[in-house]
Amino acid sequence: MIDGLLSGLALVFQPWAFFLCVLGTVLGITVGAIPGLTGAMLIALTLPLTYYMAPTEAVVLLIAMYVGAVTGGLITATLLRMPGTPSNVMTTFDGYPMARAGRPGRALGLGISASFIGGLVSWVFLFLLAKPLSIWATRFGPFEYFTLILMAMVLIASVSQGSLVKGLIAGLLGMLASMPGVDPSAGQPRLTFDWYMLNGGLKLLPVLIGVFAVSQIINDILELGKRVERIEASSRGLLMSLRDWLRHALNMLRSSLIGTFVGILPGVGASIGSVIAYTVAKNVSKTPDAFGKGSESGIVASEAANNATVGGALIPLIAMGIPGSVIDAILIGALMIHSIQPGPTLFLTNGDVVWAMIAACLVANFVMLLVMTGSVGWVARLATIPRQFLLPVIIVFCVVGSFGLDNTMFDVWVMLVFGLIGFALERARYPLGPFVIGFVLAPLMEEKLRSGLMMTAGSITPIFTRPVALVFLIAAVALLTWSLVSEWRQRQATQQTGKSH
């Protein structure tokens, strides 16, 4: 494994790859720092360009963007009380009050250091777990995959913010949107409404750009008139002293571990990791009242955890071909463009690509630390680019990006339509995360189920007789029951209080 890592590092440190790594991190931080632009949007828009690169270069660039985007959001979260990406919401609670209290440098410094540690801790797990897990996963048959994906779908729907019913609907809609076209199992065209362009189905990229970028742009335009109070960044207090490190060491480690674990869970990404770590930090804190008013521990917990999900989420992606987060779903798309099928044999068939990914994840964390420390004030100013200019330009990129992948206008129309659908869903409070995960996982789930049925000539008993499949199935059922019951209880409780008023 050390050999693999060294070869990966050698790849990343080649001049062009290293340039891409730095470029990706800087772009990620920049986009992450601009509220309204998210890492998912940046990576979805970059995807068509990676087409023209070697697969190893493509993954280096995309992973660097991923690391940068998760971190960059803390700048605006701290200085403008606007989370640069959804995963920085928890950071606003303490970062902004602290910055207003005259210590913006300190708040940023804590966030940056915690992000770095979170990234490193999860990277260690990525390095240690990915290969053994992938060897274990070669023994997964169709039924194991089917139940694993089922569990992932339930998980993402039940932990996404908002109502469980809407989470489920969003996930199912994503699944449905992936179904037109030649079916993944028998090659039978379906749901094409006799329109041959639909034989190829709706492709991941235009759907993604639509749902994440276009709907977000429409939202941003609605809110153009909002004013925000800005706080100037200062570099005072940016670097932490040894005493600070020691004081926060436990919290950093705990939050990083939480983030890594949440990242490993299929389909759940940075936002949830940060919420859980923040809640745990608050519960074990001796001064829970300080949380939300500028607590140092709050910033550390949120930022360590959201960065830790990056490495964690790459583990199931590499080992099993199951995305650990929304951005990972896009990374799978990037690999598929290069005809690389993520999954258990990835180490064997494309070892160079895997090791480049793992190495890039490590190097990007160091680059991130340097870039963030060096340019925090400058990046903060980017957030003030007038969005009247920015948003239309991004729409142009959305159009070119959707068109460029397959050179057809059909994809541009799909992108625009899904932008409107995404906007409507978000207005009605349907979470978009489950939608995309459903879109990515449904074809795999159906193909695995039907392959399993082909192998057994129509019997589903292996689901109950194969231990791993059974464990996943029980976990899925338990998760669903538990979330249904807890939501029902909550409704009862709110109705009770509603009546007593």
Next chain:
Amino acid sequence: MSPSVDRRTDIGVALGLIVICAAIIIETLDLPPGTFEPLGSAPVPRTTATIIILLCGLVIARAARRPASAGGNTGESGNAGEEGDEPANGYGHALVTVLLTLAYAAAIHMRLSTFAVLTTLYLVATIGWLTGFRPRLLPAIAVTALVVGFGCQYIFTRIFVVDLPGLQ
């Protein structure tokens, strides 16, 4: 959890989803049964669509039961929340941008002109509209539009070979 969406949006979106799912169910009816396994191509989309319809029914039932006034601005903070903060012209801006974007895509589709020209026109119109065509900003808008329009055309037809309508 908390009923933070106004009732009409909730019911409207759910009804829209039901219509889409119904169309999909109808489209699955004439698919042949499976030859290699008992399922075939139809059941998975059909089941998915059916469950969505049932869940949408639940959403509608819940929305209908709560008083109309309970919707609106009680939401927690988030992207879709805080409608009250929006300037009155927010919807106008969004609507015009969407319409201009659709026109832009249609123009590229019909290859009315080169990508550079169409993009420049689109950007001038959209940015101009969003900034209220303030004369002070017009030079900046023109420069942005030209740089992005012709820059993109250069990059995407010369460096990355994309089949955009270009000069030939």
Next chain:
Amino acid sequence: MKPSMRLIRSIATAVAGVTALTLAHAGALAAWPEKPVKIIVPFKAGGTSDQVSRAFQMAIQDNELLPQPATIVNVGGHFSIGSRQVMEAEPDGYTFLTVHIALMGGQAGGMFDFGYRDFAPVAATGQFCVLPMVRKDSGIDSVDQLLEKAAAEPDTLIFGANLGAINHLAGVMLQNTEPGAKFRFVQIGGGTANFTALTGAQTNATVLSAAEVLNFTRMPDGSENPESQIKPLAYTGPERVGKLPEIPTLKELGRDMEFCIDSWWFAPKDTPQEAIDGMADALEKASATDAIKAFYDSKVFAPLFLRGEALQESLDATWAAIEPVAIQASQK
């Protein structure tokens, strides 16, 4: 008489010249090509068809075999979409398609309602064939053993395939060489997915291309990879492959089956003959370049080149062989 004869002759020559010029101009083919030529690849970038097309594009460009650039346009999604785009394109001599046997499989299997006869064939370049694969610990050492087992216990040996695609057709053809033999075909996917499934003992057999076999079972120096758990049994080509010299062909084993995939170049029907010939010339010259030879070598392709009559015969023969198999495959 003489002068008038001369006059008439010169007038005739002039008229003929002008007519020829006008005609040529009307067809805009005085000097095909006058503008860049578009090659549509109906598959994603990176796939085998894409690599073939790009290798030829480079060879044509580097050796200046065409006075105008040739650009590759990948149309993803299902391959029938890009193919249909070319079929319906203006037959002006500037749009070409690269596709392979899947076009016939899809038409015969009833997936779409057009086929190779709806295009003007230009050339066939390069050919690769496949190898039936089993696990090393399966106790099966030859194609005969595999097929005898499939006949003794029909519908139990699990054959990993991408249903309706090349590896499925190859599997059906293979079982047809042994009376009573029957595999249980299971949807697994392309080469990598089948390699994974066979390695993980999810399936009992599959076919892989020669390049995949080298990639998955051999070390870079050509020796056997000890970590690999699968092995090839035979080769479906007309002759043994240089890089896998110990693997016999099916013909040598007494089974009348050949299954190879040529890269076909088509133009829309009614494309002017000048353009078809011009493109075929460029491709033929490109085939002879070192770059293409090196490409064939690295992909374990046989250096086939067909055009004109020979191409038409080869297409018709392939259709005759593949149509019944594709129909059989679509009905299980």
